[in-house]
Amino acid sequence: MNDAQKRWLPFELHTHTFHSDGKQTLLELAEGAKALGFSGVALTDHNTMTGLAGKEHVSRQTGVEIIPGLEWTTFFGHMVTLGIKEYVDWRNLSPFHLHRGIEDVHRQGGLAGVAHPFRVGSPMCTGCFWEFEVSDWRQIDYIEVWSGLFPSIQRINARAFAFWTDLLNRGFRIAATSGRDWHVPGPVSEPVSATFLGLSAAAANPESQPLADAAVDALRHGAASVSVGPLPLLSVRTEDGRELAGIGEAVMIPQGEPRKAVLASLSVDFAARDGQWELQKRTVEFRLNSNRGELAATELSRDRPVATCPIDASGVTWLRGEMYGVMHGVHTMIGFTNPIYFDIH
Known part of the structure; x- marks a missing residue:
């Protein structure tokens, strides 16, 4: 879903x-x-x-x-x-x-x-x-x-x-x-x-x-x-727009089919618990991390809360989002998603 x-x-x-x-x-x-x-x-x-x-x-x-x-x-x-x-x-x-x-x-x-x-x-x-x-x-x-x-x-x-x-x-x-x-x-x-x-x-x-x-x-x-701040979200879909999986779900890849490029949809809901947190920069950095290391990164803000990144899913078994920003004068991770998994069946 x-x-x-x-x-x-x-x-x-x-x-x-x-x-x-x-x-x-x-x-x-x-x-x-x-x-x-x-x-x-x-x-x-x-x-x-x-x-x-x-x-x-x-x-x-x-x-x-x-x-x-x-x-x-x-x-x-x-x-x-x-x-x-x-x-x-x-x-x-x-x-x-x-x-x-x-x-x-x-x-x-x-x-x-x-x-x-x-x-x-x-x-x-x-x-x-x-x-x-x-x-x-x-x-x-x-x-x-x-x-x-x-x-x-x-x-x-x-x-x-x-x-x-x-x-x-x-x-x-x-x-x-x-x-x-x-x-x-x-x-x-x-x-x-x-x-x-x-x-x-x-x-x-x-x-x-x-x-x-x-x-x-x-x-x-x-x-x-x-x-500790806004809500990071992540999903993946095919290049033609077909939804594959959301957080906690698995992308099913048929046996013998090569893993092709997929599109990762990154978003931040800045309205989540709004008023309970304060960022000292307008933007947050959203990184895509995986068992293969970091695959992509982009900046998001209230004015641009959504981005799409093509990624090479070859060898990827899990993928998660990590959100970084500045709070209390410290640049640190301020949020992360649970993984999306990649299955061969």
């Missing part, structure tokens, strides 16, 4: 209330999320789901969707689980038996994601550094590659982003998200990241599917784009 045909909504996917180590109620969290332009939050308290009591009332009162979740907090790493209906016990997880817990999450239709894998561990943050042995990365649904405020300038996040890229190069199709790890209410002075999830028009209809479930499904299929 064309990304423009999806409804891209901003979510915060890693939060806490006083039911674990946060200092806010669920209502305060939702009110804070609304003030920051979020459509929804995932409540991921440490090893408990008691904070979700009354979430329907909070959603009706604030208009902010609440995705049920839980952060497994162990000595060997933290894992955020989303979209689960019932508590999943974390206490029998050893460094070598992580998949037992993941299977329980998947049985409920939920997602399991690695949280802040390179954050400093004990004694500063017990278990924050990821030490679980993952025997099959295909069972991991996503990695929180951006954590905290103004995440792109943090070294731990650069490591996580590079780790995710290496997994993509090894052939694993794992989504990437951001997570503030939000504990405390109140205003912030640093850029706040959002994970935009691409919902189809039908999926976003609450009569056909609850918004929280539609958001989890979008992430399950890799329809996610991350930004």
Whole structure:
């Protein structure tokens, strides 16, 4: 599906209330999320789901969707689980038996994601550094590659982003998200990241599917784009204009058919969470990166928010967009899309 045909909504996917180590109620969290332009939050308290009591009332009162979740907090790493209906016990997880817990999450239709894998561990943050042995990365649904405020300038996040890229190069199709790890209410002075999830028009209809479930499904299929500013989007089509794939989708190439040039459609939605961020230059640089390295780059702005770049798809297995700009006096990555994949069948 064309990304423009999806409804891209901003979510915060890693939060806490006083039911674990946060200092806010669920209502305060939702009110804070609304003030920051979020459509929804995932409540991921440490090893408990008691904070979700009354979430329907909070959603009706604030208009902010609440995705049920839980952060497994162990000595060997933290894992955020989303979209689960019932508590999943974390206490029998050893460094070598992580998949037992993941299977329980998947049985409920939920997602399991690695949280802040390179954050400093004990004694500063017990278990924050990821030490679980993952025997099959295909069972991991996503990695929180951006954590905290103004995440792109943090070294731990650069490591996580590079780790995710290496997994993509090894052939694993794992989504990437951001997570503030939000504990405390109140205003912030640093850029706040959002994970935009691409919902189809039908999926976003609450009569056909609850918004929280539609958001989890979008992430399950890799329809996610991350930004501290405007929303970067990416799709590919043939030279004659036929749509091939959007974010999280795969371009199907018949066996034996040579990979020809395709057109990459790059766009930036500058209206997304407008007023919640400020760029210090009128333009952003949009780069196309892949397993073959950088393939193209162009500048986009409110006056020119869309561009088309021909690329040679030979040898390409994944393709993503990366958006760079100047915030708080720093030139840095301010957003990225999840990949489009290339399949031979």
